[in-house]
Amino acid sequence: MPSAPLINALSSPTDQAPTNNGYAHLDIAGVIGAELADPLSHMQQIVAGILESGKISRRHIKQLGYMIEGARKTAMQSQQLARLANGRLRQSHEKLRLDILLTQALAENLPRLQAQDILLQQHIQPVDVIFDPGLLMSLIDASIDWISLRGHHLNVALNLQNPPEFSLLRFTANPRAESALKPETPPEFEKLSWYLLMEVTRTMGVKITRTVSATETVLSLEFQRSTPPPLEALDHAETRSRVDSWQMGGSSAINGTAPLLVTDDPKLRRTVETICLNMGLELNCAANSTRAARYCAQERPPLMIYDERCNDEVLETLQSELTRHDPNFPFIEIVDESKTLMMSTWMSDTITRVNTENLRTMLPRALMTGLSRKRSPV
Structure with missing residues (x-):
């Protein structure tokens, strides 16, 4: 059973997270099961087809790869969430280029975003922050995963606000009327990435807010102790x-x-x-x-x-x-x-x-x- 910090983390600043009913660990178990059900079901269908035909095509291999990657991501997020909740973490606070890590993460996710017909736009300023590097990467990954909605326009903006006090990372997703795919609506149940986001931000001391509506989904992260990097670092x-x-x-x-x-x-x-x-x-x-x-x-x-x-x-x-x-x-x-x-x-x-x-x-x-x-x- 997760420790108290994980249960407390379920209260979103905008009251969008599930109600804390004292059984948060059961809610998370249900989310993990729901996220694993779809890729496992598709893998089962593909394997059944291969066994029946005795052949495997490149398309089958590609589909299996996507399904396995989805299940692997869920497993990794579950492990990260458990480690954070149980306090099994050694932090190393260092100066990091938030803009570099964010840009790289978006580039790595670009093929998946394109497959979901998500149009990406970036407005990223150079920013130094002081955090544990692994935690920061986990935060960025979970943010991109949570805000990735099929058939949406995704705007990612990173700006210094009243430097050198803090910086603001904002993800804004809007449905695309011209999308070839039906725009995805916010899911009825929480994504596992949201639970991970709440626990990571609590551990890091990052302020997180979100708003969700039929026309716009916004995720905002406020980082304290931010500064512009020296000119030579650019x-x-x-x-x-x-x-x-x-x-x-x-x-x-x-x-x-x-x-x-x-x-x-x-x-x-x-x-x-x-x-x-x-x-x-x-x-x-x-x-x-x-x-x-x-x-x-x-x-x-x-x-x-x-x-x-x-x-x-x-x-x-x-x-x-x-x-x-x-x-x-x-x-x-x-x-x-x-x-x-x-x-x-x-x-x-x-x-x-x-x-x-x-x-x-x-x-x-x-x-x-x-x-x-x-x-x-x-």
Whole structure:
């Protein structure tokens, strides 16, 4: 049974959340069941058709992928909600670029939004905030999930309000008369993402309000301790990659935004290079832990990505040295394990684990989260 904070979190500032009847855990159980029922039912139908025909098409594979992703999202949100409610959370307050994390999250969700015939419009100003990075990403993800209504126009605006005191993130959804799909109406039952939003905002101290009507749905988040980033932080890094870069001399990246990749796998290196290229990032590479240590002795990278096969005693010593200077130094470990479904930034420590199967979808998020951190004390 969830603890008291979760039950208290069900009272929305605009009285839109379910009435607190003392059985909030049963309400949430019903929401989880309802959200899992649809994808599981569709998966059952697809599997039955495959068994009957003895064939599987690309369309079936794509549909199964969507259904599995929907069920996975529900499972992840349930786990996050339970951890928050039970207080099993270690926060690390750091300066983060809210605009960068928000833009990346919207880009990752764009294919899903387009499939739902949602027209996205963005008005995002550069903003620094001080929060736990994993919690902030969870808040952004849950917000996008809750406000995503089929056949709507979605406007996302991030602005500084009376700087440097606070910033306002506002999501506004309006039905599209020209939509090819019937515009979705707010569901009769709460989405699981709303319960997660209420608990995350309570934990972070973020003010949340919402209004829901037939013509407009608005979600507003007010962040305290917000400031505009320095002008030099707005510059973009050049896009190029170098192998064992310390041997070539020169700066590793403009404004120190080049991660260090440790791997001797050419295929993995090319994949990570491509991801960084698409993100406008320079990437430095070291073939093994010894070369990585040599590189770090000359210049400390802002983030380290390493192949789990390179994780030896030398690399562990290097990790200890980096975290000694910066306890929140971000590491991304690439593992070959299908059970690694989520990043662990706010679940355990400073190491984010991404599996090779989901590398192209999960690594950009991990990179943006790590690189958005400020290294100076806050």
